[in-house]
Amino acid sequence: MQFSAQSNADKPTNSAIGKPMDRTDGRLKVTGAARYAAEFPMKNLAHAVVVRSTIARGRIQSIDTSAAEKSPGVLAVITHLNAPKLATTDPPEVSDRYIKVIPVLQNDRINHYGQHVGLVVAETFEQAEYAATLVRVAYTQERPVLEFAANLDRAYAPERINAGYPTDTQQGDLEQGLSAADVRIDVTYTTPIEHNNPIEPHATIAVWEGDRLTLYNSTQHVDANQTSVASTLRIPKQNVRVVCPYVGGGFGSKVPTREHVILAAIAAKQIGRPVKVVLSRAQMFTCVGHRPHSQQRLRLGAKRDGRLTAFAHESIMETAVFDEFAEQNGVMSRIMYECPNSLVTHRIVPLNLDRSMIMRAPGEAPGSFALESAMDELAYALKIDPIELRVRNEPPRDPESGLPWSSRSLVQCFREGAKRFGWEKRLAEPGSMREGRYLTGYGVASASFPARLRPSSAIVRVLPDGRVQVHTGATDLGTGTYTVLTQVAADALGVPPERVQVEIGDSNFPPTPASGGSFGAASFCTAVQEACIAVRQRLAALARDDANSPLRGANQEAIAAADGRLFTKGQPARGESYVAIMQRHNLAQGVEVRVDSKPDDAAQKFSMHAFGAHFAQVLVDPNTGVIKIPRFLCVIAAGRILNPKTARSQIVGGVVWGISMALHEETLLDARYGNYINGNLGEYHVSVNADIPDIDTVFIEENDPHVNPLGIKGIGEIGIVGAAAAVANAIYHATGKRIRDLPITPDKLL
Structure with a gap:
């Protein structure tokens, strides 16, 4: 006997799905x-603090832990000299980079500033923190490779990019397409290093009961944690339990298992007591990942009517010398617009930095800034409305795979958004609109993210x-x-x-x-x-x-x-x-x-994505370059919306981050030493309440029978995709100045 999901006609009128239900938690x-990871009460709990490297490349010559060991309350000091031997290679069945082994403190090699070189365990957090300052580490330093621009000649093509996408794709003849174009643009955009910075820091409590380990860990994936920890410690997977009922944000940084989790487990085993490790905000800037710096070249060619004849998106980004990661910056470009001749490539430059890693909408977020800014530039070069240009290049099928769309309501998003936003009031000429003493401008951008199961x-x-x-x-x-x-x-x-x-x-x-x-x-x-x-x-x-x-x-x-x-x-x-x-x-x-x-085989038959359109209005002070955003509208088509209240919250969160990406966020590297100059929330600027307008969020009704039985598409990331480009495009419309390097700060407009 089989039951199918109820159709809308069969559903009782008091259906819970689709209602703006309050959060049950x-x-x-x-x-x-x-209770979050660091809040579970434990008897006889000890506290541990990580000791970090102060160089970016070299070897540990010696470690003197004697003063730390004699410090009041100290229970243990663990370094590579006394750490247990861990697994250094992944089990044969492991192919997912997010469930690999984490061989921390296994040798004297230093690959980046802030690398874990020790752990101090004490009765109290304050005692552990103080004793950690007493650990003396002498290094044999080597010249680190740190500067992105100076090392572009070392860029290479990774075998694959994040999420398993092919590194390069090509269709047709790019040079022929560029030659056939009436209008061409060739522009380069950059995005800086950015850090995830969830409100809840990375934290773990490790508890051993005999040969069984329980980890109260702030993670986005308990099963990956369980596998990684068991493999690293060489114990049966069933002997590891990971508990995480609530997460105070992760944005990708809490998907992989981090080194401090293994350190907590090692320390708890060594002292025979539960051990808590909570990373400081400064430590989170050097050991839990970041979005890599990117340089993206866009070459577009089009006929006078706006039809694309050629499209190239070539991306270069940094990666760690010890852990290759390539963000998929060009994947959105492969599916957004109809074009017979295209090229999308990815290259990476290895540097002595902490590992770059997934960060909310990896690839699509920085890639959409470049893609949607370039489309805006092309629209102005052609003297075609930016929305109309996108509509004219709307693909009837997925341009990369040739598969039909399971559903694609991008044009409806633009039409509905333009009506709600008052797009018809926009004057085409940049710098031609004012509100009082401010220059004002309207910007628009597309959004897309895969709908996976x-x-x-x-x-x-x-x-x-x-x-x-x-x-x-x-x-x-x-x-x-x-x-x-x-x-x-x-x-x-x-x-x-x-x-x-x-x-x-x-x-x-x-x-x-x-x-x-x-x-x-x-x-x-x-x-x-x-x-x-x-x-x-x-x-x-x-x-x-x-x-x-x-x-x-x-x-x-x-x-x-x-x-x-x-x-x-x-x-x-x-x-x-x-x-x-x-x-x-x-x-x-x-x-x-x-x-x-x-999942069934629908993903092999249809191209599945959520789509959306961002609309931004900016006010720019012509004397100071200060930017304000009085209005922002986001129109999303993401299949069936389970809960409009929590869904809106996710979209608003993504847009806030997109605005922050456009105007504020940038991690500054000290190229002499490899540390981050603004590695704290006092100097790493993010959007605050005063920077954010009332964000209007609209969901287009969309029935997609193919994506999954419930017809839903993910919305956790699409809110940030394209948001930065919409702001940047609005700034150009207001000022006539095209800023291609994020963040767009007042000095760049003066």
Whole structure:
């Protein structure tokens, strides 16, 4: 017997999906009852502080830990001289870069400033912090390779770029396409190093009970943590448990397992007590990843009518000498616009910096700044409205794969956005619009992000009293995972949301993919829905075969669920509650089903993406160059929206980051020593309340039957994609000055 998801026509009017439901974990968070990684109470807890390298390249000549070891409260000082031997190679079955081994403190080699060279463990955090300053490290220094521009001749093509995309793609003949163009542009854009900086710092508490390890860790992927730690420590995977019910932001930095997690486990084993490690904000600038500096050359050619004849996006970025990572800056360019002749390439320059890594919308965020700025420049060169130029190059199919779109509502986003924003009031000439003493301008940009689905598992249990429990290993970054899983389970089983209890963030629960890549909600919710349907199926089977049930012999396709009961469609009185079915069959433990959900082959048949359009208005003071943003509109087409309230929150968060990317964020490198000059939140500028307008968010209604059974697309990252370009384009429209290097600060406009 099989149940399919209910169609909209079959759904009860009190459906939870699609409603702006408050966060189910909201009260716990505002009252402080939600425990984050560093907040779990432990008896006999010790504290540890990381000791960092003060050079960028070389070797450790000697380490003197004697003063630290004699310092009050110190329990242990761990360095490469006394650390246990860890695994240094990945198990043969591991291919995912995010679940690799982490061989920390295994040799004397220094590859970047701030590298972990030791750990001090003490009774209190203050004692550990002070003792860490007493560790004396002598180095044999080597000249570090630090300057990006000076080392472009060392750039090379990686075998693959992030997320498994091909490094280079080419279609048609680029030079022929450029020659055939009536108008050509050849421009280069740069984006700086940026850091993730989640509010909750990276933190871990490690607890050993015999040969079993429990980690309370702030992570976006409990299952990857479990695998990496077990592989690194050479212990069975089932001997490691990772617990993470709440995450205070991660933005990609908490997907891989970090070195401090292994250090916490080593220290706890050595002293025989629980150990807590919480990285400082300064440490988070040098050891948990960052978005790499990029240089992107765009060459575009078009006919007078705006039709593209040639398109090239060539990206170069930095990577760590010890851990290759290439951000996929050009992947959005491969699918956005129709063009017969195209080239997209990626190159990386190895430097003695901490590892570059995934950061919210990796690739699409910096790539969209270059792509959508270049499209804006082409529009002005052609004297065509920037929206119209994009519409004229709208591809009927995916230009890269040739697959049909599962759905693509970009043009609808532009049309709706233009109407709401008042785009018709825009004067075409740059620098021609004013509001009082300010120059004002309108900017627009496209947004896109893949709609992915990953294998995911869940357990759903209907208890004897009719309450529902959902267990899955997913994590909640603060985006509303608890809430949308509650809504999906409530609808699939036909129970009120308040009767659903969701428990997540524990490697003891069924595995899921990471909360990242904008595939979290689609993957988790699909598994939960399938498990709920399987529970309904089991309960319905009991009723249909039961002579005492009103549903005896009912057609399986005619059975629906609502209000905690099963009934026949069109005859709501013919039915009974889950409680009644379980009582009659003596199911004292309720009914439980585990589902291991796997995507079908739709991704091989359709190109699946969410799309959107950003609209920004800026005010620029012509005397000071100070930029203000009075209005911002984001129009998104992302399939079915599970919860408009939490969805809007995600989009607004992405836009805020996009504005910050455009105007503020930049990590400054001291090229003499390899450290970051502004490695703290006092000097690393981010947008604050005064910088952010009321962000209007609109969701276009979109029915996509192919992406997954629920028809949903991820929205965690699309909000930042294109947002920086919309701001930059608005600044050009206001001032006539094209700034191609982020961030756009007042000095660049004067």
